[in-house]
Amino acid sequence: MIKQGDTYTHKVKFTQADVVKFAEVTRDFNPIHLDQEYASKTIFKKPIVHGFLSGAVFSMVFGTLFPGEGTIYLSQEMKFFAPVFVDVQYEARFEVMEVNTEKHIGIINCSLVSSDGTTCIKGTAKLKHDKQFV
Secondary structure, rough: OOOOOOOOEEEEOOHHHHHHHHEEEEEEEEHHHHHHHHHOOOOOOOOOOOOOHHHHHHHHHHHHOOOOOOOOEEEEEEEEOOOOOOOEEEEEEEEEEEOOOOEEEEEEEEEEEEEEOEEEEEEHHHHEEEOOOO
């Protein structure tokens, strides 16, 4: 059972192949993600990972690891604070802020933090899980 105050972490690293696949699926071919020369002329100096690919780690964790299978995503709010780059180690962090046991709903803060401690994404998710939020 998941309760208020519970935490979870998951390490993640994105590859350029991940970025290319995401671009192909979403049709988002913005050169800031795919073109080294183009990206070198931006404030980031190199290609960045799509924001929603970066944030998709939250969905993966919720659906497969914490709370896991059976999770229903009700909402997700995200704010982007710093770029995410390929081949850099990140840690997705989760903290359960609230549990409504009557409705089997949890409110979870989530963030993506780089290995140097920079917070890249912060957000809050609302999830339903009949077996975990009881």
